[in-house]
Amino acid sequence: MENPVAVDLVEFLNASPTAFHAVDEAKRRLKIAGYEQLSEREDWKLEAGKKYLFTRNHSTIVAFAIGRKYVAGNGIYIVGAHTDSPCLKLKPVTKVSKGGCLEVGVQTYGGGLWHTWFDRDLAIAGRVIIREQKDGSESYSHRLVRIEEPIMRIPTLAIHLDREVNDAFKFNKQSHLAPVLATAVKAELNKPAAENGSVEKGSSDGKTNTNQKHHSLLLQLIAAEAGCEPNDICDFELQACDTQKSIIAGALKEFIFSGRLDNLCMSFCSLKALIDSTSSESSLQDETGIRMVALFDHEEVGSDSAQGAGSPVMFDALSRITNSFSSDTKLIPKAIQRSYLVSADMAHALHPNYMDKHEENHQPKMHGGLVIKHNANQRYATNAVTSFFFREIAAKHKLPVQDFVVRNDMACGSTIGPILASGVGIRTVDVGAPQLSMHSIREMCAVDDVKHSYEHFKAFFQEFSHLDAKLTVDI
Incomplete structure (x- = not known):
């Protein structure tokens, strides 16, 4: 029997040939789930317990659900991804x-x-x-x-x-x-x-x-x-x-063959996790923070645009949300330090025909769960604290997790993680589902990892505020 989350991903992919279409499809799904669209050109009047979205350039979309116990200065828990592909x-x-x-x-x-x-x-x-x-x-x-x-x-x-x-x-x-x-x-x-x-x-x-x-x-x-x-x-x-459609394929129907898995797979999984973690009347009843998904354009070319992760989109959202509940601007830095970002961008699975391209102790495999990405030179924003939170959620829900470090003799790619961590000052972990053929017109990933990613992100939204209260670092 086909995994319903993977089937839903395929439908999302087939509806999203461009970043504009991906945002349009995301907006359609969010509105069905009760999210109200805001305009950045207008004043915002937000209420605790309500759900909202806004778009910029129709190629970047931000959606958030405000906990009923939220007060200005509390944290925002974000999964960030990107809508564009080569x-x-x-x-x-x-x-x-x-x-x-x-x-x-x-x-x-x-x-x-x-x-x-x-x-x-x-x-x-x-x-x-x-x-x-x-x-x-x-x-x-x-x-x-x-x-x-x-x-x-x-x-x-x-x-x-x-x-x-x-x-x-x-x-x-x-x-x-x-x-x-x-x-x-x-x-x-x-x-x-x-x-x-x-x-x-x-x-x-x-x-x-x-x-x-x-x-x-x-x-x-x-x-x-x-x-x-x-x-x-x-x-x-x-x-x-x-024109070839995205499909669930392989001799055992264990793969997804598609274009734009990098990074619409992570965009979809985070979006579905947000929608499903805020779907019931009681979902936000005890939430003290804000659950957010931010899907940016132009990651593949450096994020330096009005709608990229290098723009003020994230800071603008954090500021406007906080200011909607208090005019005290001193609460914005407090909110940033209490926030946490999961930078979700697809990872490199071990290629069976090019195994020497992976560091021998860090070889993520398909079906192995989300990959936590590390780089000492800050090409990824992960550190011990941010990776701990993500692993702890995985352990509680018996979800697999893997690690990736690029070989010392190879250059390392990057994500929106370091851009937002340095630009906004938010704690960040870099993760992604493993895939092959990254940046090809036709890529592949595992059905199981789509399910793992969705469940991991959903658990993050539901539990991070409670977990965060158990560890203090800067005292």
């Missing part, structure tokens, strides 16, 4: 024509395994800004779009034309990564005629003419999905997406 994003000018083919100009986002994007059936998803007419005046709307049909492909060069390709597959990211959209001949034959001339002609009414920057065929496909005319598209943020 991908190919469409350039501001995508119109590329070469060798009788229409291609789409893309730029690499993050540190992807770009060779895995060749010979995949690709679609497009993201958001568009659309011009509209309402009550006789011009206005604009923000819409998410998703073309699910495969419309593009990045073809490899035949081995007959590159005999050394199996020794080393080398490609130029500028020249060789452009997806083929159509042949020029077919595109010309299928071009619709505008009422007053060709669709390629410039606009005479002063409006932005996107046909000069993009193939009209591409705009027609996007407009059809957005429910507008091509010339009503003012701008967009779109990316190429693999």
Whole structure:
């Protein structure tokens, strides 16, 4: 029988081809669970025992539930993750024509395994800004779009034309990564005629003419999905997406094969844990703190943006929540020192074909539970105190836990953990579920670890305030 948590994850993944869609799906689930949406542009009037959410740029989302016994200055218990994954994003000018083919100009986002994007059936998803007419005046709307049909492909060069390709597959990211959209001949034959001339002609009414920057065929496909005319598209943020669905697979149905497991798997598990730990009337009855999930954009490129973990999003949330219950600003530093962050980002499972890439005493395995990440040089924010709390919760619930340290002769990656720990001053532990093929267009993880992660995060939300009261360090 399939694990219901893993089945739910697959549904979340298939609904979330981009960070925008992931936030939209998270918001949909939170609203069903009774979370009220706030606007950062407005004043907040919060109440103990209530549940709230807000988004920034529609690519970062923060949700929190306030304990009925919360008072200003108490701690906030957070699981943080990220909504973005390495991908190919469409350039501001995508119109590329070469060798009788229409291609789409893309730029690499993050540190992807770009060779895995060749010979995949690709679609497009993201958001568009659309011009509209309402009550006789011009206005604009923000819409998410998703073309699910495969419309593009990045073809490899035949081995007959590159005999050394199996020794080393080398490609130029500028020249060789452009997806083929159509042949020029077919595109010309299928071009619709505008009422007053060709669709390629410039606009005479002063409006932005996107046909000069993009193939009209591409705009027609996007407009059809957005429910507008091509010339009503003012701008967009779109990316190429693999059309293959996420699935539970393997001979024993023990794996999940999917894109974007890094880091939508952790985003989902933390989101579901928050929702389920605050679902009943009594869930927050004895809670003295605040339970929060923060899913950030732009982790894969350093988090330095208005909606990344390097922005004031976290501090703004902590401050505004505290200030909603007291005007005493001295309580904010107290609240920060009483708070705790679980930075949840997928971890590297031991690869059976490359076992020498792992330190021999730190080899996380699939099905082995969440991995606590350590790095003496602070590439991860874990220390003995923060890891103790996380292990103690695992031990109480008989949940497996593993440890990871990168080899001394290899560089170590990082997460939002050190960014938030240093930027906000919050106690932090770095963890993640083990996976293979990280940053490939198609990754894999274990079904059991999805369940372990969800249960671990849920127990954290339910019990951390009581556990925290039992250990004092700075006295």
